[in-house]
Amino acid sequence: MRQVMDGNTAVAYGARLSRVQVVAAYPITPQSTIAEVLASFCDEGSLNARYLRVESEHSAMSATVGASYTGVRAFTATASVGLALMMEVIGVAAGSRLPIVMAVANRALCSPWSLWCDHSDTMAMRDQGWIQMYAENCQEALDFVPLAYRIAEDPLVQLPAVVAIDGFFLSHMSDTVEIPEQEKVDSFLPPRGPGLMRMDPAAPVAANVLTGPPFFTEAKYPMAEAMERVPGVAGRAMAEFGRVFGRQYAQVVAYRCEDADTALVAMGSVCGTVHHVVDKLRSQGRKVGLLRLVMFRPFPYDEVRAALVRAKNVIVLDRTPAVGTVGPLQAEVRTALYGTNPPPEVSGFVAGIGGRDIPEATVLRAMEEALAAASAIGRAGPAFVDAPALENWVDVIRSAPAATAVAPAVVEVKSR
Amino acid sequence: MKKGFLAHGMTTCAGCTMELIARTVFDTLGEKTIVVIPPGCAAILAGYSLETPLELPVVMSNLEATAAFAAGIRAGLEAQGKNDVNVLGFAGDGGTADIGLQSLSGAVERGDRILYVCYDNEAYMNTGIQGSGSTPLGAWTTTTPGGKASRRKDLGLIMDAHGIPYVATASPAYLEDLAKKVAKAAATPGPSFIHVHTPCPTGWRFPTAKGIEIARLAVRTGMWVIYERVNGVLEVNIKPAKRLPVTEYLKTQGRFAGIGEEQVAAMQADVDRTWSQLAASGEVLQSAGA
Numbered sequence: 001m002r003q004v005m006d007g008n009t010a011v012a013y014g015a016r017l018s019r020v021q022v023v024a025a026y027p028i029t030p031q032s033t034i035a036e037v038l039a040s041f042c043d044e045g046s047l048n049a050r051y052l053r054v055e056s057e058h059s060a061m062s063a064t065v066g067a068s069y070t071g072v073r074a075f076t077a078t079a080s081v082g083l084a085l086m087m088e089v090i091g092v093a094a095g096s097r098l099p100i101v102m103a104v105a106n107r108a109l110c111s112p113w114s115l116w117c118d119h120s121d122t123m124a125m126r127d128q129g130w131i132q133m134y135a136e137n138c139q140e141a142l143d144f145v146p147l148a149y150r151i152a153e154d155p156l157v158q159l160p161a162v163v164a165i166d167g168f169f170l171s172h173m174s175d176t177v178e179i180p181e182q183e184k185v186d187s188f189l190p191p192r193g194p195g196l197m198r199m200d201p202a203a204p205v206a207a208n209v210l211t212g213p214p215f216f217t218e219a220k221y222p223m224a225e226a227m228e229r230v231p232g233v234a235g236r237a238m239a240e241f242g243r244v245f246g247r248q249y250a251q252v253v254a255y256r257c258e259d260a261d262t263a264l265v266a267m268g269s270v271c272g273t274v275h276h277v278v279d280k281l282r283s284q285g286r287k288v289g290l291l292r293l294v295m296f297r298p299f300p301y302d303e304v305r306a307a308l309v310r311a312k313n314v315i316v317l318d319r320t321p322a323v324g325t326v327g328p329l330q331a332e333v334r335t336a337l338y339g340t341n342p343p344p345e346v347s348g349f350v351a352g353i354g355g356r357d358i359p360e361a362t363v364l365r366a367m368e369e370a371l372a373a374a375s376a377i378g379r380a381g382p383a384f385v386d387a388p389a390l391e392n393w394v395d396v397i398r399s400a401p402a403a404t405a406v407a408p409a410v411v412e413v414k415s416r
Numbered sequence: 417m418k419k420g421f422l423a424h425g426m427t428t429c430a431g432c433t434m435e436l437i438a439r440t441v442f443d444t445l446g447e448k449t450i451v452v453i454p455p456g457c458a459a460i461l462a463g464y465s466l467e468t469p470l471e472l473p474v475v476m477s478n479l480e481a482t483a484a485f486a487a488g489i490r491a492g493l494e495a496q497g498k499n500d501v502n503v504l505g506f507a508g509d510g511g512t513a514d515i516g517l518q519s520l521s522g523a524v525e526r527g528d529r530i531l532y533v534c535y536d537n538e539a540y541m542n543t544g545i546q547g548s549g550s551t552p553l554g555a556w557t558t559t560t561p562g563g564k565a566s567r568r569k570d571l572g573l574i575m576d577a578h579g580i581p582y583v584a585t586a587s588p589a590y591l592e593d594l595a596k597k598v599a600k601a602a603a604t605p606g607p608s609f610i611h612v613h614t615p616c617p618t619g620w621r622f623p624t625a626k627g628i629e630i631a632r633l634a635v636r637t638g639m640w641v642i643y644e645r646v647n648g649v650l651e652v653n654i655k656p657a658k659r660l661p662v663t664e665y666l667k668t669q670g671r672f673a674g675i676g677e678e679q680v681a682a683m684q685a686d687v688d689r690t691w692s693q694l695a696a697s698g699e700v701l702q703s704a705g706a
Binding site: 021022024049050052053054055056058059060062063064065066067068069070071072074088089092096199200201203204205206207208209210211212214215 | 452460465466468471478483485487488493498501522528
């Protein structure tokens with residue numbers, strides 16, 4: 001059945017079709033309507049789940065962890081500072097090897113306060129042991145929920161997963177969405193299996209206890225191994241998803257990259273615009289492509305390298321403020337391309353943070369700056385491509401009085 | 417009581433009354449129990465690295481999230497129709513009165529069927545005797561080196577203000593009373609809370625053999641009132657025939673060595689007021705919400 005719905009509703013349908021058994025969520029813009037729709041589903045009986053109206057995101061993740069420990073399929077959703085408040089328990093979910101799925105309607109972290117989209121919230125949790133998938137449209141917002149459960153619950157994985165949808169750009173944008181049939185989802189996603197860790201009076205275990213230096217690494221190392229198995233598991237799951245539902249997904253989507261001199265790299269809803277830019281430039285005879293990352297964790301280094309190695313110029317759009325570093329997507333792309341010969345020139349731009357739209361003009365400006373000048377190329381610092389006040393700030397910095405004494409930034413130490 | 421669910425020979429401090437309380441709680445609840453323990457003195461009951469002394473399923477929660485973990489476990493059990501399992505949160509005063517108060521409040525307000533036991537040793541003992549919201553007036557801790565300047569929170573009243581169906585206090589000096597209350601709390605079809613006085617030789621500065629004696633003195637001086645409140649109706653369970661002056665309790669502990677006369681007088685006045693209110697109400701009180 002096809003229906004017009006926004007991304008948040010699509011996520012809620014995805015959770016219902018996944019037959020989640022416990023939902024614990026706390027309202028935060030722009031996630032709130034996911035919680036509202038799921039509460040309504042529970043209330044009307046179309047979803048047979050316990051809905052926990054928790055008093056904070058910290059408790060949302062804690063209750064989701066507690067529920068998952070009993071063996072049920074548990075779900076939560078949040079955004080921005082709500083995800084930041086959860087952060088302490090985010091690691092518990094992963095370290096406890098609980099296949100929770102959480103939707104995040106991406107929203108900037110403060111300060112200053114912002115209600116609007118960027119990826120700084122999910123990027124802050126990127127190394128905590130969660131799988132991360134970034135949707136481009138409302139259909140993916142729905143489809144990625146059962147897909148994420150299927151990958152997370154695989155006996156080879158047993159790790160939690162995030163389905164990230166751009167706040168407002170997807171969460172509140174309406175689109176035509178195909179709602180899969182329940183029977184098909186049931187065949188794709190069977191009930192959750194026994195898992196690794198369970199609170200069961202018939203077989204008592206002590207979980208998540210204080211663990212000393214001789215054993216901490218032994219607990220973390222299997223998590224890393226499980227994450228390394230995700231690409232294989234995800235590939236099989238995506239193949240079956242394609243067979244069952246007729247929509248084929250991949251961890252990385254290369255669009256017209258094969259013969260591209262210039263490849264743009266991006267994630268999330270902006271890829272719709274970049275697709276359009278690529279088509280337009282192609283029609284003008286320019287060899288341009290888009291590499292879209294669906295999965296950011298685990299990062300598909302091999303696939304990114306293979307897709308980009310033939311390009312002369314690689315231009316990365318990070319929807320995350322980079323302060324004192326380059327954007328996280330740029331850093332990963334540079335890592336993927338390190339050691340290739342000849343290496344593509346990599347340029348990275350921060351764009352579209354705090355809800356700023358990324359129109360065609362911004363994408364083109366990033367390309368022009370990267371191709372025309374060496375200014376951004378090879379410079380491993382942040383470049384904010386859609387900050388028109390940038391020059392003024394440079395003037396302010398230049399007019400500042402010189403310090404009387406400046407310690408060298410780098411000192412060479414011969415011996416200790 | 418059934419068998420002992422907690423092994424002996426653990427690394428609790430000598431004279432720890434929390435361990436005694438834990439044994440009583442676990443053994444009363446029995447094997448159909450899932451336990452949530454946050455960081456704190458009781459964390460070693462959950463285990464360390466590959467070992468655990470506890471023969472019950474147990475998960476170590478985050479410090480502020482004991483009640484939320486327990487609520488999630490209860491929801492998961494309910495979703496599977498497993499309604500014959502106790503879900504116990506076992507946390508100290510820091511994890512309950514301070515950082516964990518929000519998640520506890522949320523779970524109790526929602527009516528989640530969890531049993532929450534707070535072992536109150538009146539400071540952050542596991543991290544080295546730092547003052548908490550439950551540290552009494554005048555008590556020395558490492559962060560109240562001149563004695564605590566403010567009164568403690570009344571956790572029982574905070575719980576009562578939520579309309580909780582079962583709230584009680586208990587003491588390791590009266591273990592039968594504690595066991596009876598644990599059984600009642602477990603049978604409550606909603607949230608239940610038991611606040612247990614937990615004398616701590618390490619943090620309170622008294623000889624390790626004196627824990628039970630001091631717990632009893634707290635009751636006999638009227639400083640620790642043993643009561644239960646069932647659906648808002650209060651009943652005092654242990655009524656000292658003749659209340660001793662609070663100094664009899666205070667002088668047993670090094671943490672009160674520097675307490676001023678004015679603070680002692682204030683504590684005595686607080687105790688006298690509490691008991692005159694209890695007496696005026698005929699010992700059985702009905703809270704405003706009931």
